[in-house]
Amino acid sequence: MSDLYFGTDLFSDFDxxxxxMASLFGGFPSSIRSGRFGAFPQVNIGSTDDSIEIVAFAPGVDPAKLDVSIDKGLLTISGERGDRTAGSQRRHAYLCEERFIGAFRRVIELPQHADPDKVTAQYTNGCLTVSIGKRETSKPRAVTVQ
Structure with a gap:
């Protein structure tokens, strides 16, 4: 006998x-975008033949307050985003405030073939781009057939 029953009240059946479905998939996010609510900064992670590319979207962050470090295979991006109205004399009583303000820290596990000695970071237009080189042994290479 099936657990699904469709009676006359369609809305209660959908509910x-x-x-x-929620109980079946309870512990797992429904998509990569719903992985961690409120995670800041949001990131895109990609790979080329020579490097691992991570783009962290951190608008409104002072580049001098950003810290990027690699330790034991973990990339840590931390910093602080200030209040954009801090210099203003006028204070608002917000009804809704969705912009994150304050300290943040994001830790990303790197693959084993990441080389921590080959790291560059650049902040442009609110995007922090971190490029991590791959170890020479992990790069694709052509093998001649004899």
Missing amino acids: RLQRQ
Whole structure:
């Protein structure tokens, strides 16, 4: 016998189906975008033949307050984003405030073939781009057939 039952009230049936799906997938995010609510900065991670490319979207952050470090295979991006109205004399009573203000820290596990000695970081237009070179042994190479 099936757990799914469709009676005459379609909305209650959809509600029951939604609860069943939620209990089935309860501990897992539904997509990569819903992985961690409120994670800052948001990142894109990619790879080329020579490097691992990480772009952290951190608008409004002073580059002098950014810290990027690699230790034991973990890339840590930390810093602080200040209040953009801090210099203003006028204070608002916000009804909704969605912009994150304050200290942040994001830790990203790197693959084993990342070379911590080949790291560059550049902050441009609110985007922190971190490029981590790959170890020579992990790069693709052509093998001649004899």
